[in-house]
Amino acid sequence: MGDCDSQECPLLALAVALSVLSGCNQSDAQDRQGQRGPTQVGFVVMQRTSVPVQSLLGGRTVAFESSEVRPQVNGVIRRRYFTEGSYVRQGQPLYQIDPSLYRAAVNQAQANVAAARATLDAAQVRANRYKPLAEMEAISKQDYTDAAAQARQARAAVAQNSAQLDTARINLRYTSIPAPISGRIGRSLSTVGALVTANQAEPLAVIQRLDPIYVDIQQSSADLTTLRRSLAAGGVAPGTTQVRLKLEDGSDYGYTGTAQFSENLVNESTGTVTLRARFPNPQGVLLPGMFVQALFTQAVDTAVFLVPQQALQRDIGGEAFVFVVGEGNKAERRKVLADRTYGDAWVVTSGLESGDKVITQGTNNLRSGAPIKPVPASAPRRLNRASRDKVAVKAGEAVSPCHESSSIGRSSLGFSQLS
Structure with a gap:
């Protein structure tokens, strides 16, 4: 082809660039049309299971036995036989009155x-x-x-x-005052030479037995009533009597305790019922009056579903829902009741049935009634064109000729304009 004049060359370059871009756009449209189809989603099959109903409640430690050492006759203290803070045994002499x-x-x-x-x-x-x-x-x-x-x-x-x-x-x-129980004695509240009487208000000392030790747990009377109704209706089964503790610093107490009883009295000022648990305390880690948190299983839900957390969504009103695989491989929105979690899953008590396929992957922009291509959640998902290009670039592969032509066309167009 012969040389062109200064006016014809830029126009010719522009026409070539536009034709190349038009061809690439048509090719991209054809590729997108070939890729268009049902959205591929991953699902898991629901099966009923049993999940413990765990409660984390606050409580206070209480000595297993506690006794105030008091005089039963009047007189002056002549001797003290114990060391403050030491362990004393029942019957051991503590004070001597004249x-x-x-x-x-x-x-x-x-x-x-x-x-x-x-x-x-x-x-x-x-x-x-x-x-x-x-x-x-x-x-x-x-x-x-x-x-x-x-x-x-x-x-x-x-x-x-x-x-x-x-x-x-x-x-x-x-006149010889012995220890009424075995345990650890506190400080002496009366010294040698003090006059004591049989009816004095202040004790001489206090002895506490700390191994084992009690933990008094406070539970709302409303929650306890709901639990008892569930047990009576048969929806849940009784839990275990094993109790675990979290200490004030958040660490776990190494020993497991046993629930002893529940009081038949509601505290009028707090609206709570006291539950008592018994724990071993050989190292004396637990002291009376400490605040702890008790974790225990009061009941077991025998017919619930565990739904992965990524599958459950909530609407503006806060109600929970999931997408399931409906008839004809179409997405179906299902309202569920999920008010607590267990591990990394939501505990669903209503809204699902055994055998339902809950969609856990590909829920973004998913609409009820949309056609889908369901596959097990563990199966690899199909990549779209944009994702393939990104993978190719990361792997060092050559880009498509259309991308190269587009770049050339844009470069040529810019060069012509600059010329």
Whole structure:
């Protein structure tokens, strides 16, 4: 082809570029028309399963046994036999109260008993002597009756003084204050030399048994009522009595506890019911008054579905729905009830049936009634043209001639305009 003048050459280049772009556009349209078809989606088949209904509730630790050490007699503390914060055993002496007055009371009671017995012996001998004389009418029967009555009075006096002796001995024993239970004792609230009384308000010390230990859990009475109704209706099965704990720092407590009982009383101020669990505490990690969280299974849902989280969506009103594979391989929107999760799945209690194919992949821009090509969720999905081009560029493959021609056309057009 011969040389063109300065006006014809740019026009010729423009025509060539436009024809190339037109051919590429037609080719792209044909490719898109070939790719158009039902949207490929991945699905999973639903089957009913059992899922535990777990509750995470707050609670407080309570000592298994707690006892206040109190004096039962009045006196001055002479000695203290324990170390504060140590472990004491039941019956171990803790305090010694001055026993002088109580020892003297015992000695006096013993003397009274001895005197009463001597009086009894004399009265009994007199009554025994008067008996045959009264039978022979040597003395009046009234004299014998009086002698016998005096003997009985002397016998009662012995019993009375013996009881006073027992009381004095008990009071003397109370001057030594033992540990009422085994456990860890706190600080001493009274020192040596302090005067203590039997009716004082403040204890001498407090002993607590911490192994095992109780955890009092607070649950809403409304939630407990709902659970009991579900159990009565047969929708759920009873759970286990095993309880796990989370400590105040968020860590898990290493031992598993057992639920003991539920109180039959609702706290009027909080509207909660107390559940008590028992935990081993060999290392003394749990102390009375600590705030913990208890995780336990109160019931088991026996007929629910586990739906992957990516399959469940919510509308503007907050209601949950999923897409399922409907008749004729068309997407069908299904309203479901899902109010909690278990692991990485939603627990669906209504809206699905066994055998439903819930769509988990390809739900973007999916509409109810749209034709779909369902495949199991584990199957590889088909890539569109744009994705193939991206993969090709990343892999270092050559781009299509149309892209190259388009680039050449745009370059030629720009060159002509610059010329």
